[in-house]
Amino acid sequence: MKLPPSKIGSLYRLDTTVYDYSISLLESVGMPGNIIRHSISVSEYVMEICAGIDNKCKIDRPLCIYGALFHDIGRSVSHGIDHGILGSEILMSLGFPDNYSLVCERHIGGGISKEEARSAGLPPRDYIPISLEEKLVCHIDNLVYGSKRVSIDHTLKRLRKKIPSVALERIKLLNSEMQQYM
Numbered sequence: 001m002k003l004p005p006s007k008i009g010s011l012y013r014l015d016t017t018v019y020d021y022s023i024s025l026l027e028s029v030g031m032p033g034n035i036i037r038h039s040i041s042v043s044e045y046v047m048e049i050c051a052g053i054d055n056k057c058k059i060d061r062p063l064c065i066y067g068a069l070f071h072d073i074g075r076s077v078s079h080g081i082d083h084g085i086l087g088s089e090i091l092m093s094l095g096f097p098d099n100y101s102l103v104c105e106r107h108i109g110g111g112i113s114k115e116e117a118r119s120a121g122l123p124p125r126d127y128i129p130i131s132l133e134e135k136l137v138c139h140i141d142n143l144v145y146g147s148k149r150v151s152i153d154h155t156l157k158r159l160r161k162k163i164p165s166v167a168l169e170r171i172k173l174l175n176s177e178m179q180q181y182m
Ligand SMILES: [Fe+2]
Pocket: 071, 072, 083, 107, 108
């Protein structure tokens, strides 16, 4: 099921003008249209998963939905592995709360270890998703290629020759952990 942004507010009592404003914000920072469409797809997928999560489970749904919408904001300046941390800095400069920045910087693959960060030239610290919201955005991003939904096997196959096996294993592990919510 593909939900248009106009339906999001009614599902989560989010103000659709805020969602539309958020998309305008992505446009205003120079995010390419295809990345905006990708971000909307990730956000809509996250919203569907959130809808199926038991109300007893403590999960910050707006953080998931908007975190998904903004997770790739760093791609307005870089399409490299640094777009997570750059996006985190952009969100901080725009006044977003820290938890949004963390969703952004911890969404690459299944996360990046401190050692991998060091060898990639990123500020050396762990960028592994920790909170459920961070894990959900990270995982769903692995299930959306462009604006199309794909299987985890599709993503693993695509990344097999591009990233180290330890990073592939982390994607698999996150996939296993998130099965309970899918
Ligand atoms: Fe990304």
